[in-house]
Structures are given as structure tokens and as C-alpha cells.
Amino acid sequence: xxxxxxxxxxxxxxxxxxxxxxxxxxxxxxxxxxxxxxxxxxxxxxxxxxxxxxxxxxxxxxxxxxxxxxxxxxxxxxxxxxxxxxxxxxxxxxxxxxxxxxxxxxxxxxxxxxxxxxxxxxxxxxxxxxxxxxxxxxxxxxxxxxxxxxxxxxxxxxxxxxxxxxxxxxxxxxxxxxxxxxxxxxxxxxxxxxxxxxxxxxxxxxxxxxxxxxxxxxxxxxxxxxxxxxxxxxxxxxxxxxxxxxxxxxxxxxxxxxxxxxxxxxxxxxxxxxxxxxxxxxxxxxxxxxxxxxxxxxxxxxxxxxxxxxxxxxxxxxxxxxxxxxxxxxxxxxxxxxxxxxxxxxxxxxxxxxxxx
Amino acid sequence: xxxxxxxxxxxxxxxxxxxxxxxxxxxxxxxxxxxxxxxxxxxxxxxxxxxxxxxxxxxxxxxxxxxxxxxxxxxxxxxxxxxxxxxxxxxxxxxxxxxxxxxxxxxxxxxxxxxxxxxxxxxxxxxxxxxxxxxxxxxxxxxxxxxxxxxxxxxxxxxxxxxxxxxxxxxxxxxxxxxxxxxxxxxxxxxxxxxxxxxxxxxxxxxxxxxxxxxxxxxxxxxxxxxxxxxxxxxxxxxxxxxxxxxxxxxxxxxxxxxxxxxxxxxxxxxxxxxxxxxxxxxxxxxxxxxxxxxxxxxxxxxxxxxxxxxxxxxxxxxxxxxxxxxxxxxxxxxxxxxxxxxxxxxxxxxxxxxxx
Numbered sequence: 098x099x100x101x102x103x104x105x106x107x108x109x110x111x112x113x114x115x116x117x118x119x120x121x122x123x124x125x126x127x128x129x130x131x132x133x134x135x136x137x138x139x140x141x142x143x144x145x146x147x148x149x150x151x152x153x154x155x156x157x158x159x160x161x162x163x164x165x166x167x168x169x170x171x172x173x174x175x176x177x178x179x180x181x182x183x184x185x186x187x188x189x190x191x192x193x194x195x196x197x198x199x200x201x202x203x204x205x206x207x208x209x210x211x212x213x214x215x216x217x218x219x220x221x222x223x224x225x226x227x228x229x230x231x232x233x234x235x236x237x238x239x240x241x242x243x244x245x246x247x248x249x250x251x252x253x254x255x256x257x258x259x260x261x262x263x264x265x266x267x268x269x270x271x272x273x274x275x276x277x278x279x280x281x282x283x284x285x286x287x288x289x290x291x292x293x294x295x296x297x298x299x300x301x302x303x304x305x306x307x308x309x310x311x312x313x314x315x316x317x318x319x320x321x322x323x324x325x326x327x328x329x330x331x332x333x334x335x336x337x338x339x340x341x342x343x344x345x346x347x348x349x350x351x352x353x354x355x356x357x358x359x360x361x362x363x364x365x366x367x368x369x370x371x372x373x374x375x376x377x378x379x380x381x382x383x384x385x386x387x388x389x390x391x392x393x394x395x396x397x398x399x400x401x402x403x404x405x406x407x408x409x410x411x412x413x414x415x416x417x418x419x420x421x422x423x424x425x426x427x428x429x430x431x432x433x434x435x436x437x438x439x440x441x442x443x444x445x446x447x448x449x450x451x452x453x454x
Numbered sequence: 455x456x457x458x459x460x461x462x463x464x465x466x467x468x469x470x471x472x473x474x475x476x477x478x479x480x481x482x483x484x485x486x487x488x489x490x491x492x493x494x495x496x497x498x499x500x501x502x503x504x505x506x507x508x509x510x511x512x513x514x515x516x517x518x519x520x521x522x523x524x525x526x527x528x529x530x531x532x533x534x535x536x537x538x539x540x541x542x543x544x545x546x547x548x549x550x551x552x553x554x555x556x557x558x559x560x561x562x563x564x565x566x567x568x569x570x571x572x573x574x575x576x577x578x579x580x581x582x583x584x585x586x587x588x589x590x591x592x593x594x595x596x597x598x599x600x601x602x603x604x605x606x607x608x609x610x611x612x613x614x615x616x617x618x619x620x621x622x623x624x625x626x627x628x629x630x631x632x633x634x635x636x637x638x639x640x641x642x643x644x645x646x647x648x649x650x651x652x653x654x655x656x657x658x659x660x661x662x663x664x665x666x667x668x669x670x671x672x673x674x675x676x677x678x679x680x681x682x683x684x685x686x687x688x689x690x691x692x693x694x695x696x697x698x699x700x701x702x703x704x705x706x707x708x709x710x711x712x713x714x715x716x717x718x719x720x721x722x723x724x725x726x727x728x729x730x731x732x733x734x735x736x737x738x739x740x741x742x743x744x745x746x747x748x749x750x751x752x753x754x755x756x757x758x759x760x761x762x763x764x765x766x767x768x769x770x771x772x773x774x775x776x777x778x779x780x781x782x783x784x785x786x787x788x789x790x791x792x793x794x795x796x797x798x799x800x801x802x803x804x805x806x807x808x809x810x811x
Contacts (some may be wrong), residue, residue: 263785268750272758315726315748352708352728369672371709384670391672393625401629408674428620 102150109113111302112242113342113364114387115418121410121447122170123440124242127426128163129175132433135162146191150177153227160231164239166433167440168397170420171303172231174296176224178246178307181288182255184215195260202258204266206274209281214288217295224292225299232300243301245292246283247308247347248330249323252278264313271322278322284454286326290334305344305366306330312349319353328360344387348425351376358383369424385418390439392423395431398437406442421447466528467597467745470660470699470721470742472775478767479527481535481599482798484783485520486532489790492519503548507534517588520679523790524797528660529588531653533581535603536665538645539602539612541572552617552623559615561623563634571645574652577777582656585748588655593712600658602649604665604704605642605687606680609635621670628679635679643683647691654694662714662723663687669706675708685717706783708733715740730770747796749780752788756795763799778804 103111109122130136139159143149150156160175179197183189188200203209215221231241246254256267270278293304313324324347331343346366347357357365358380366389367376376386394405406421413419421443427436466479487493493587496516500506507513517532540546545557560566572578589599603611605618613624628635650661668680681704688700703723704714714722715737724733724745733743751762763778770776778800784793 125498168735207745263753265750265753265785265787268748269753272751272754272762312727316729316732318748319727352732370669370676370706372673375673375709391625391675393622394618394629396620396622396624397629405629428622430622442518 123421124171124442129159131429132431156227157230173242184220198259228299240302242304243296248326253310308347311347331361387420389424403442480778480800488786489788512612513584521529530599541577555616585656597659600653601662605683610667665704668704688718744777746781760799
């Protein structure tokens with residue numbers, strides 16, 4: 098037995114708690130996804146992306162696929178960040194290669210006031226069902242991460258209704274009717290809370306909140322409309338008897354790392370546009386850090402990819418509290434063999450380093 | 455006469471030099487653009503976007519259009535950031551609503567080694583010609599800004615060849631063949647230098663370098679492949695007898711404001727995801743700041759827009775060195791009347807403030 102009670106089954110959870118580990122754990126955003134031919138096959142059988150999410154059996158199947166191939170240190174529930182608004186009746190669909198679209202975007206104050214908190218063991222039962230099934234399937238091999246979109250990010254999708262770079266509708270709402278947006282964010286914060294608590298009760302061993310659109314806000318707006326509700330969630334979610342850790346990933350919001358490290362989350366996801374050494378300094382050891390290789394490194398030659406991995410590990414430096422990940426999801430046209438190069442490099446180079454200094 | 459020799463004809467240049475002004479100057483990125491019906495009419499007459507850029511008469515016409523409507527404090531040369539690669543023979547075109555595309559993207563090391571510096575008074579003569587014509591037309595009313603894409607940003611477009619979110623080709627080149635990318639950046643840096651010097655010689659009274667894709671790089675890569683050449687340019691461009699000021703806008707690179715403030719530029723463009731007060735602190739008075747209203751504020755109700763303007767002005771605080779702008783280009787579906795609200799608010803609220811404290 099290793100001098101530290103750490104190995105594939107628990108190095109992810111230990112790193113999240115800033116405890117020593119035998120080597121740096123790694124998982125990858127969208128690790129169950131389109132770059133895997135077996136994923137594309139299951140997706141085709143499912144008929145639609147939402148069918149895939151709504152079937153616990155298929156969701157379990159694709160969750161397991163990357164773990165059958167690679168020595169990843171965590172599984173992440175296969176689902177979509179927009180299950181909550183879908184359960185609220187907004188009619189989620191995915192056009193091929195286009196991203197999510199709502200049949201009924203929120204465009205009136207009246208529509209906002211009619212929204213209710215969906216029951217996670219009711220219309221969203223397929224999600225905790227998938228968690229229960231995946232936990233059985235994993236059988237203790239690696240921990241399972243549950244997740245949700247953040248209130249601000251859900252609100253963006255719900256109000257915009259489809260792909261946008263301008264965020265014109267949600268920001269107009271924000272500036273012209275801030276109280277209505279706060280009302281919407283309040284019902285979303287409650288919804289995310291009970292949703293994540295249901296995933297924890299069903300067996301999720303860590304939960305991650307994706308604030309994918311936090312970075313589109315000016316600082317004052319960010320603090321009021323995104324950060325405040327991330328803090329509310331981090332502080333009010335019932336984490337269960339195992340005190341399940343919470344990871345917050347507020348994409349493009351590196352200017353707010355100091356503030357994010359003080360909301361009560363255990364770890365922060367970090368994109369690749371800030372150095373982990375700098376992020377570590379600015380977050381003062383209050384949180385573990387998850388990241389942050391430039392996802393484009395997956396297109397580089399294997400030797401370049403290894404070198405980039407080494408630079409990320411060195412930038413983080415010695416001591417525990419680092420979970421390796423890409424700074425954004427793995428892209429669909431990456432060669433799956435590069436995932437093996439990545440995982441092997443992290444485990445090999447991460448072991449070499451003195452993580453217990 | 456006002457106690458300060460400042461007014462519409464020179465408050466922009468005075469603010470760039472951090473000299474006192476009567477009120478905060480404003481111009482807007484893409485102020486000559488699709489949100490104006492008269493622009494769309496000229497664009498249609500031109501046949502194609504590149505015809506519009508290549509005709510000094512038409513470029514002059516659209517440059518003047520926003521100035522005929524609004525009390526803007528500067529004109530900016532109407533052109534495209536990709537004129538240099540086009541002159542290098544890459545075959546630039548614009549598909550409707552799609553963004554730029556090159557017929558011959560740079561995909562071999564051999565193609566890179568064959569590139570030469572285009573003569574700004576040769577194949578690019580239409581650009582200094584437009585500058586000369588616009589200066590005559592402006593007749594001293596407001597100063598004229600010339601501009602170029604940054605070497606890194608031009609390289610991105612040239613290697614990718616079309617729209618991308620992944621930057622897979624340019625980053626693969628960067629990691630697998632860094633010397634080849636440095637060779638490309640070297641010829642681009644020389645090209646940008648002579649191009650901007652030709653604009654200055656033709657009458658441009660300030661020049662701006664758009665590093666639109668600086669923000670897609672990890673910090674080490676940013677310093678090596680973007681920042682280094684911005685610094686080279688800021689330090690080596692012959693600014694002429696009037697010591698023409700240089701503005702650098704490295705979009706999404708707010709993590710590098712300290713470093714950017716030390717490369718020798720007179721002003722930095724700032725997007726809306728960092729507060730101007732914070733940016734001012736971090737740049738230590740070494741540069742003027744240009745920005746940074748969230749461009750989505752142009753969709754808000756006039757009263758909200760004015761309030762957002764006030765917040766940007768207050769965030770910058772007292773003292774000279776602020777040029778008001780949006781944090782990114784004005785979007786095509788904005789109501790032109792909002793531009794009037796914006797310009798009036800800046801001039802009125804900027805005057806109210808004690809800029810000479």
C-alpha cells in the first residue's frame with residue numbers, strides 16, 4: 098500500500114479537499130462526448146440528444162465510455178446544463194451542430210412570474226435516476242461528479258432562447274427591469290439547490306456549478322447577478338453526511354478569482370487564460386483549483402501536448418489541491434488517442450513532482 | 455474661449471496625452487458601420503465589402519457618415535484589419551453575415567517562408583489614399599485615427615483561414631513549430647510597422663492596433679506570441695513630427711494590463727469585463743484608457759443607457775486620460791438614435807465631472 102491512502106478511487110476527492118495524493122488527478126470536461134466514436138453510436142441510437150439525457154440507461158452508458166478507455170480519476174454525470182429550464186416548460190431542443198434552443202424563451206415579466214421550482218424527483222427524476230445507476234456501475238472505481246448550470250447561465254439561455262454573442266435580451270432585462278431578473282434568478286437558485294441536493298442524495302460525490310456566461314458581464318453586474326447567487330448556493334446546499342465538495346466554474350471571470358475563492362466553494366474551475374500559479378496566489382489557498390490546459394493543446398503533436406501538460410503542472414507548483422482538466426470542454430474533432438497521451442502525461446509527470454512539500 | 459484649449463477638434467488627442475479636456479471625448483468602434491442605413495446603402499453600391507475598403511472615395515464617404523449625424527470626437531479610417539494579408543496574396547473575401555475568409559490560408563512552412571512585406575504605397579496605396587482624402591474632408595473638425603490588426607491577430611486569420619472558436623491550426627503551429635510562427639510574426643510586425651507609418655505620413659493623427667485574438671492565449675503564449683510584437687511596434691513605429699499617439703487594444707487580455715501599460719503605447723483599449731477604476735490602478739497612470747461600456751447597453755432603454763454611461767465615467771473617476779468608447783464594436787441591429795443618447799450622455803455627464811482635479 099502507498100504511504101498515502103490515495104489512488105484512482107479517491108485521489109480526485111482528496112485533491113478537492115486539498116489533501117495529499119499520489120499523483121495529480123485528472124478528468125476532462127465533456128470527456129463523455131462526440132470525440133468518442135462509441136458516444137456517437139449511442140447518440141445515434143438515442144435519436145436525439147435530449148433522449149440520451151432523459152434515459153438513465155443511455156446516460157449511464159455514455160458516462161462510462163471514457164472510463165473504459167482511459168485512466169481518468171472521476172466520472173461526470175452525462176446530462177445537459179439546461180434540464181431545469183426544460184422541466185420548467187421552455188421546450189428545449191438541439192438542432193444539429195447549433196447548440197440549444199428554447200421553443201418558449203422568456204420574454205415577458207408575466208412569464209417570469211409564472212415559473213415554479215421543478216421537483217428533482219418528479220419531472221427531473223431521470224437525473225437522480227442516472228446518478229443512482231452510474232454509482233452502481235462505477236462500483237467505487239472512481240467518484241461521480243454531479244452538476245448544474247448556474248442561475249445566471251440558465252437565465253441567459255432562457256431569456257435569449259438560442260445562441261447569442263450579444264446577450265442583448267438578458268442584458269436589456271438586467272438594466273431595464275433588474276427586479277424581474279432578480280425574481281428569475283431567485284427561482285433558479287432555489288431550483289439549482291434542490292436539483293443538486295437530489296443528485297447528492299442519489300450518490301453524487303462532488304457537484305460542479307457551470308457559470309458558463311459569467312464572463313460576459315461587467316464587474317458590477319457580475320457581482321450582483323452572477324456571483325451573489327453562486328455564493329448563496331455554495332453556502333446553502335445541503336451537502337449530506339459526506340460533506341460533498343462543491344466546484345464552481347465561472348468561465349471568463351478570472352478577474353473575480355479573489356471573490357470567487359471566498360464564497361464557500363471547495364474548488365474553482367479555471368480557464369487557460371490565467372496561470373495556475375497566479376490563480377493560486379490570488380485565491381490564497383482557500384480553494385483547490387481545477388484546470389487549466391488550453392483545449393487546443395489536444396491538436397498538438399503528442400510531444401508538444403506532454404510539454405504543455407508539464408508547464409501547467411509546474412505553474413501550479415508543489416503541494417496538494419490541483420485537479421488537472423482542460424480549461425474548457427474537449428472539442429469533437431480531437432483524436433481520442435490524444436486523451437491517452439494527456440492522461441498518461443498528467444499521471445506520470447504529476448507523480449514525479451513533490452506534491453507533499 | 456474655454457479656460458482649456460479643448461473642444462471637439464482636439465479633446466480626443468488631448469485625452470490620449472492625458473492632458474485636461476473640457477469634457478470626456480467619445481468615439482465608438484465600428485461607428486461607421488451596418489447600424490447606419492446610409493452605410494448599408496453605400497455598401498450596396500460598392501458591391502462588396504472589399505470594394506468599399508479599396509475605394510478611397512467610398513471609404514471616405516462612410517468614414518464621414520457617423521460624424522454627420524453625431525457629435526463624435528474622432529473619425530476612424532474605414533478599412534479592414536486584414537488588408538495586409540490580402541496584399542500578401544491570401545485572397546480575402548467576405549461571405550454575407552459570415553466574417554472574413556482567405557482563399558489561400560497559410561498551411562505550410564514553405565508558404566510562410568515565401569511571404570514578403572507589402573508596400574503600403576504600392577498594393578496597399580488605397581489605404582493612405584483614403585487617409586489623405588478623409589483628412590481633407592474632415593478639415594480639422596476632429597482628428598483621424600488610422601489602424602491595423604496586430605501581428606498575432608493577422609497570423610490567426612491567415613493560418614485559420616476562416617471563422618474559428620478553437621484556433622486549432624494556429625496553436626498547433628505555435629506549439630509544434632514555434633520558430634515558423636515567429637518567422638511569420640516577424641514579417642507581419644514589419645508589415646504593420648510600415649503600414650502604420652504610411653498612414654501617419656498620409657495624415658493619421660493617432661493609430662490603433664487591434665489585437666482582437668490576444669485573449670485566446672495562455673499567459674506564457676500571450677507574452678511570447680502577442681505582447682512581444684505589440685511592444686516592438688509601440689517602440690519602433692516612426693510617429694512623425696507630431697509624435698502621433700499609439701492605442702493598443704488587446705481584447706480579452708485584461709490579465710495583462712500591467713504588462714501592456716509598459717510597452718510604450720500611449721493608451722490602452724479596455725473591454726467591459728474589467729472596471730476602469732481597477733484598470734487605472736493597475737496601469738499606474740502610464741497610459742490613457744479607452745473604453746469600456748458593455749456594447750449591449752445600446753439595447754437598453756435610453757434612461758438605462760445614460761445610467762450605464764454615468765457608471766463608466768464614475769468608475770474612471772476624476773482626472774484626465776479617459777476616452778469613452780464601447781468595450782467592443784457597436785452591433786449592426788442597434789437603433790442609431792441610441793448613438794445620439796450615448797454621445798450626449800458622455801459629453802453632458804463628462805463635463806459635469808471635475809476632470810481637472
